[in-house]
Amino acid sequence: MSEILRPENPDQLVELVNWAVSEKQPLKVTGSDSKDGLGRPVQAQHTLSLSAFNGIRLYEPEELVLSAGAGTPLSVIRAALQEKGQEMAFEPPDLSVFYGQGNGEGTLGGLLACNLAGPRRIKIGAARDHFLGFSAVTGRGELVKSGGRVVKNVTGYDLSKLLAGSYGTLGIMTEVTLKVLPVAEKLRTVLVYGLEDAQAVSTLSKTLGSPHELSAAAHLPAAAAAGFALPRVSDAGRAVTAVRVEGPEPSAVFRCEALRKELSALGETEELHGKNSQDFWSKVANLQPFIQASDQIVWKVSTAPTAGPGVAARILAQRKGQHYYDWGGGLLWIGFDPAGIDDDGGAAIVREALGEAGGHATLMRAPDALRAAVPVFQPQEAGKAALSSRLKNAFDPSGVLNPGRIYADN
Amino acid sequence: MQMPEPDRGVISRKREIIAALQEILPQESVIYDEDELRAYENDGLTAYRQIPLIVVLPETTDQVSQVLQYCDKNSIKVVPRGAGTSLSGGALPLEDGIVLGLGKFNKILETDFENRCVVTQPGVTNLGITNAVEHAGFYYAPDPSSQIACSIGGNVAENSGGVHCLKYGLTTNNLLGLKVVLIDGSIIEIGGKHLDSEGYDLLGLMTGSEGLLGVVTEVTVRILQKPASARALLLGFETSEAAGDCVAAVIAGGIIPGGMEMMDRPAIHAAEDFVKAGYPLDVDALLIVELDGPPVEVDHLIERVNEIAKTHGAVYNRVSESDEERARFWAGRKAAFPAVGRLSPDYYCMDGTIPRNKLPHVLTRMREMSEHYGLGVVNVFHAGDGNLHPLIMYDANKPGDLEKAEDFGGDILKLCVEVGGVLTGEHGVGVEKRDLMGSMFSEVDLNQQQRVKCAFDPHSLLNPGKVFPQLHRCAELGRMHIHQGQLPFPDIPRF
Numbered sequence: 001m002s003e004i005l006r007p008e009n010p011d012q013l014v015e016l017v018n019w020a021v022s023e024k025q026p027l028k029v030t031g032s033d034s035k036d037g038l039g040r041p042v043q044a045q046h047t048l049s050l051s052a053f054n055g056i057r058l059y060e061p062e063e064l065v066l067s068a069g070a071g072t073p074l075s076v077i078r079a080a081l082q083e084k085g086q087e088m089a090f091e092p093p094d095l096s097v098f099y100g101q102g103n104g105e106g107t108l109g110g111l112l113a114c115n116l117a118g119p120r121r122i123k124i125g126a127a128r129d130h131f132l133g134f135s136a137v138t139g140r141g142e143l144v145k146s147g148g149r150v151v152k153n154v155t156g157y158d159l160s161k162l163l164a165g166s167y168g169t170l171g172i173m174t175e176v177t178l179k180v181l182p183v184a185e186k187l188r189t190v191l192v193y194g195l196e197d198a199q200a201v202s203t204l205s206k207t208l209g210s211p212h213e214l215s216a217a218a219h220l221p222a223a224a225a226a227g228f229a230l231p232r233v234s235d236a237g238r239a240v241t242a243v244r245v246e247g248p249e250p251s252a253v254f255r256c257e258a259l260r261k262e263l264s265a266l267g268e269t270e271e272l273h274g275k276n277s278q279d280f281w282s283k284v285a286n287l288q289p290f291i292q293a294s295d296q297i298v299w300k301v302s303t304a305p306t307a308g309p310g311v312a313a314r315i316l317a318q319r320k321g322q323h324y325y326d327w328g329g330g331l332l333w334i335g336f337d338p339a340g341i342d343d344d345g346g347a348a349i350v351r352e353a354l355g356e357a358g359g360h361a362t363l364m365r366a367p368d369a370l371r372a373a374v375p376v377f378q379p380q381e382a383g384k385a386a387l388s389s390r391l392k393n394a395f396d397p398s399g400v401l402n403p404g405r406i407y408a409d410n
Numbered sequence: 411m412q413m414p415e416p417d418r419g420v421i422s423r424k425r426e427i428i429a430a431l432q433e434i435l436p437q438e439s440v441i442y443d444e445d446e447l448r449a450y451e452n453d454g455l456t457a458y459r460q461i462p463l464i465v466v467l468p469e470t471t472d473q474v475s476q477v478l479q480y481c482d483k484n485s486i487k488v489v490p491r492g493a494g495t496s497l498s499g500g501a502l503p504l505e506d507g508i509v510l511g512l513g514k515f516n517k518i519l520e521t522d523f524e525n526r527c528v529v530t531q532p533g534v535t536n537l538g539i540t541n542a543v544e545h546a547g548f549y550y551a552p553d554p555s556s557q558i559a560c561s562i563g564g565n566v567a568e569n570s571g572g573v574h575c576l577k578y579g580l581t582t583n584n585l586l587g588l589k590v591v592l593i594d595g596s597i598i599e600i601g602g603k604h605l606d607s608e609g610y611d612l613l614g615l616m617t618g619s620e621g622l623l624g625v626v627t628e629v630t631v632r633i634l635q636k637p638a639s640a641r642a643l644l645l646g647f648e649t650s651e652a653a654g655d656c657v658a659a660v661i662a663g664g665i666i667p668g669g670m671e672m673m674d675r676p677a678i679h680a681a682e683d684f685v686k687a688g689y690p691l692d693v694d695a696l697l698i699v700e701l702d703g704p705p706v707e708v709d710h711l712i713e714r715v716n717e718i719a720k721t722h723g724a725v726y727n728r729v730s731e732s733d734e735e736r737a738r739f740w741a742g743r744k745a746a747f748p749a750v751g752r753l754s755p756d757y758y759c760m761d762g763t764i765p766r767n768k769l770p771h772v773l774t775r776m777r778e779m780s781e782h783y784g785l786g787v788v789n790v791f792h793a794g795d796g797n798l799h800p801l802i803m804y805d806a807n808k809p810g811d812l813e814k815a816e817d818f819g820g821d822i823l824k825l826c827v828e829v830g831g832v833l834t835g836e837h838g839v840g841v842e843k844r845d846l847m848g849s850m851f852s853e854v855d856l857n858q859q860q861r862v863k864c865a866f867d868p869h870s871l872l873n874p875g876k877v878f879p880q881l882h883r884c885a886e887l888g889r890m891h892i893h894q895g896q897l898p899f900p901d902i903p904r905f
Contacts (some may be wrong), residue, residue, distance in 0.1 A: 154838050156847065156856075303603075407609075
């Protein structure tokens with residue numbers, strides 16, 4: 001087991017990175033290790049924990065802004081926001097159960113470094129869209145800052161976007177600033193039963209293109225719905241297609257009624273209110289269908305919404321698996337049972353099926369050995385790969401930060 | 411404003427360069443006649459002018475690639491240009507550089523309603539996108555004031571905002587994909603019709619990079635269904651403090667309006683004189699709050715905002731009862747700049763952002779500065795997101811007035827940074843705010859940004875002289891100062 005280093009302030013962190021550079025000792029950068037299973041396994045003797053960079057530094061609800069140490073547990077952030085009726089609007093998923101981790105749902109820095117987002121992604125964006133600014137120590141051992149605490153800001157390059165989704169390979173974030181938003185007063189979910197994938201996604205496309213301002217749109221084929229452990233979903237015995245509206249009460253109620261009327265032409269409909277509605281979307285976000293079978297290999301595929309069902313059909317024709325759609329069909333989750341030692345986890349099948357449709361496939365869950373053997377993230381074409389490695393070099397020329405976490409040679 | 415020293419060698423090779431560009435492009439797409447070049451000598455920041463060496467107007471990605479490859483090999487600087495509406499001098503030409511105009515990239519390539527996106531060439535105007543999809547009830551949300559003229563490629567370069575970005579986001583939040591040509595001529599495709607990226611977020615990085623990283627030749631934007639209805643409220647206050655408190659209370663109340671704009675007394679008067687929007691003239695601050703959505707939601711929220719306004723001292727309120735009336739409310743705000751243009755021979759438009767609760771302090775300090783410099787200032791303000799647009803009135807024909815206006819503007823922006831805000835909210839750094847970057851960023855911060863530039867453009871040929879106050883050579887920035895022989899961090903706790 002590698003040694004865990006726990007710097008307590010930016011100065012110590014700078015000193016540590018300088019040491020790592022001069023001694024050529026790569027560092028595995030972690031918040032609370034909750035998403036250790038996401039990305040390629042990092043080969044590093046030393047683990048760096050940011051747990052000391054903990055605490056909310058600034059929270060001004062009427063300014064919709066929050067700054068905190070990158071190592072602050074998400075539970076702390078969520079509790080503070082909830083007290084003021086606010087939230088991280090991009091609906092970050094809690095993948096701790098999915099990854100079988102017992103140490104909580106992770107830290108704010110970890111969430112941003114993975115650029116995760118839940119069902120509301122289609123309406124409000126991902127973590128990147130709410131990330132206003134940061135301080136970070138680069139692989140050059142320098143403390144840099146970028147962005148700020150205001151939403152409207154075009155002063156210099158938007159490095160927050162670059163750090164979001166960089167999996168700790170460019171800089172070690174110490175403090176981050178987020179835009180937060182009020183929680184909607186009311187949410188309502190409308191369910192339609194028994195639609196085939198293609199029909200469901202085409203319905204979601206049409207509904208998303210209506211003025212009803214959906215905040216989520218998902219489709220669960222019958223097998224996925226069965227594992228949802230929620231009344232009106234797991235006991236439906238059929239596929240469940242779901243759309244969500246949120247807003248002031250009269251608006252949510254009005255749109256829910258209108259949607260139900262429109263959708264009833266397609267099949268039997270139902271509504272979820274209050275906690276059931278909340279739980280449903282948490283389960284969609286937190287990958288409920290893959291919780292039970294914890295050894296299943298799971299892929300995340302992001303593609304054009306209308307391409308989703310075709311991609312799924314091509315994959316499932318070649319390997320048996322379980323799937324469901326979020327983001328109006330543009331986010332496809334697929335789980336396969338593991339198949340022995342030579343198994344590539346379905347990488348070739350998934351990436352070939354994606355082919356012309358465009359988009360990217362990420363191996364979200366698999367044993368370490370498999371994640372080291374096949375590309376976890378979509379391989380990039382040569383020009384973009386070269387640019388990515390020049391960017392890595394601009395931040396971390398010695399390659400001491402999370403080497404290999406995204407790409408084997410980077 | 412000091413620009414990089416022109417390369418006399420390049421200027422003396424003008425003929426040869428023209429000939430080479432004519433090999434790549436049709437004759438009429440290479441402009442070198444002095445009179446024709448003059449049309450490109452400035453952008454929306456008219457205080458600065460420079461006739462470029464040559465202007466090229468390619469019309470295919472392949473042509474852009476060949477032009478850039480040629481310039482890279484021959485060390486010729488390139489200034490990309492969209493519609494030329496930048497207010498920060500982002501497209502200000504260089505004496506020894508070519509301007510690469512994207513005006514011929516003026517076609518919408520695909521409208522895809524099912525996937526709610528439009529694939530377009532960069533020279534299409536912002537409003538052109540909405541025009542192409544509104545028959546199906548869709549629109550493109552970011553709406554900078556120049557939307558009739560500004561190009562979507564320019565919007566990407568500047569990460570343009572607009573009145574509605576409080577609720578619907580900036581350009582960066584409404585983009586799905588880009589095709590980009592790098593200075594070495596290589597073409598990369600970023601994103602597409604899907605969400606999020608497979609590696610580093612190059613889409614986010616390119617957006618707002620002010621033409622320093624690459625030339626965009628194709629853009630995929632997200633389109634939205636138009637809200638079913640919209641209504642606006644006009645609210646008058648005796649002080650801008652009270653108006654600011656009202657804005658904070660609306661947001662703290664969980665309401666994110668489609669738009670929320672503030673005008674100060676001089677702005678109200680100027681706009682009312684100009685367009686007769688029906689604004690009250692006896693208030694110190696005016697708010698326009700627009701709510702959109704299904705009528706049942708809009709009516710509900712109008713009532714709530716009205717109540718909040720009453721408890722925060724609104725002395726005037728009017729709700730739009732028709733779309734015409736709502737348009738009239740906005741007409742005054744939208745005409746604020748030309749309205750100020752009638753009061754003063756010239757005006758200088760600033761663009762800082764501040765934390766909203768610092769507004770009273772900033773306005774007071776601005777009034778003091780106004781007296782100090784002897785120049786009037788009019789304020790319009792994207793109140794919802796803290797983006798200020800002070801308009802400084804001056805007379806360019808009066809010796810020293812422009813310099814005074816620039817110093818005044820610089821002081822305002824430094825004040826914005828001092829209270830926790832930033833130098834520019836939506837107009838970009840360009841040449842205008844370049845020399846103020848040091849008030850917001852340390853040298854270490856700026857060097858890191860320039861290393862990003864080096865990853866795209868190692869010889870600094872794309873739009874040099876913009877954004878960064880000092881240009882460093884990439885080799886120098888790449889050097890590492892390694893602290894050999896230090897003890898391994900004795901004081902760092904481990905467990």
